[in-house]
Amino acid sequence: MPKQPIAIALFSGGLDSILACRVVAAQGVKVKAIKFVTPFFDYDLLSTEEQYRKKIRDKYDIDVEVKDITDPYLRMLYDPPHGFGKHFNPCIDCKILMIREAKKLMTACHGSFLLTGEVIGQRPMSQRKDTLRIIERDSGTDSLLLRPLCAGSLKPTAAELSGLIDREKLPHFNGRGRSGQIKLAGEFGITDFPSPAGGCVLTDRNLAKRIRMHYNETTEINREDIRFLLVGRQFRLPHGGWLAIGRDEKENDAVMGIRQPGDLILRADDRPGPTALLRHCRNQEDVSLSAALVARYCKKNSGAPLQTMVTVTDDRAESLLSAAPVSEEQLAGLQIL
Ligand code: SF4
Known part of the structure; x- marks a missing residue:
């Protein structure tokens, strides 16, 4: 029997990432979801990982692992090549970093491709079509990266070209509306899912100022001081x-x-x-x-x-x-x- 192909998913816990995992799993691929954490987002999951994994498995039938990327993230924040959003949020480089880390995991577990729940036009900074292209280019993933919720609007990736994924069977979402996603969730029997979240604490005006101030005054950032500042x-x-x-x-x-x-x-x-x-x-x-x-x-x-x-x-x-x-x-x- 041929071995089941493996894909590594970036998992935020939001509806889009849930659906991205499910539509790929529905095509016979084993999906390993990764929830990245730093002091700026979801850090508490490090101490409750087992409960979190169980909750995600029970509710969405998704296997998720929690990975701490604080150290490379704190280094990246000194000078993100693509700059900051409105506050101290380096959204494009944040995505690039996560996808690079996911690629390392993919290599380690002999995975075939990566996937994210990005949808063209859903977020102003990090989900424009040109930005999606920059993210795959600068993360060194190119055709390894499948965006299953909007793949029809993008160039076919290796997973589609090799026949692992049938792009005709993928949904075709675009923009900020969520009715298509909610309908698809219903088809998977998913009715209880998180409302769309705002950004992480780096998008909070006051907290972002504190963190920026600290970055401006020291070259020795550490996670404990960052957690203190929040x-x-x-x-x-x-x-x-x-x-x-x-x-x-x-x-x-x-x-x-x-x-x-x-x-x-x-x-x-x-x-x-x-x-x-x-x-x-x-x-x-x-x-x-x-x-x-x-x-x-x-x-x-x-x-x-x-x-x-x-x-x-x-x-x-x-x-x-x-x-x-x-x-x-x-x-x-x-x-x-
Ligand atoms: S809001 Fe925060 S977690 Fe989300 S992409 Fe931007 S920097 Fe990353």
Whole structure:
């Protein structure tokens, strides 16, 4: 019996990527879907991969693997050859990077081709016809890359020319409308799928500014600092310390979740208040100022913020500081974006 051909799919989890996998699998190809993650998108899946794989298998009959591409992604962000979108989002180079990484996986598992759920005209920057061509050229994939949802509008790829895929049986989607996709999903028995998502956090105006600022000030980007920059209110302290203060319970948990050795955790001891994380702290004055910032965001009993007892926890011990809230003027000078 001839061996079943294998294709590697870029899997975002959106409807188009689900359908792209299913229409190719329907032609007898074994599809291995890859969900790439970085701190800018879907990073939490690294700690819940098994549940995620099960969910995608049960709901869509797709085998998916989660792959962390943070390191090459952070390097690429210094200078993406195709530039940025409206904010700090390098959409074209993001796609190119993912497809290059997928090609490595394809080679490793003796796959025959790659596929994505791109649809011509669906996204302004990365899914124009000329951009699709640039993406395949610069990712070095050329005819290896099948876009099964709009293949009829593109040059036949190797998978079609070799007969692995019958392009006549593929759908023919174009533009931003989704009615065709929803109808096709119904034919596969898929009725529960995610609504179209906006971009990743690099398309968020404020978060993109924070990340850009950090890129402009250092040549030593690391994932832990990037994850720090994406949480809560942010402050830069006079002696080099960075402070993140949670704005709600979810962010307080997130602050705890990104703690690294050497970081300090600050919490009000005598009233409800936020959780704060202090990083790159080299000076006790930054600790005192952080406590004063925590006091500023504690619940007020009557009008103005109050003198507060703040617990400071480092890698070894806890200590208690009494802190008066910072003034509004001081606050404005320390907060970033
Ligand atoms: S929005 Fe973010 S994840 Fe999506 S293509 Fe652009 S940079 Fe990549």
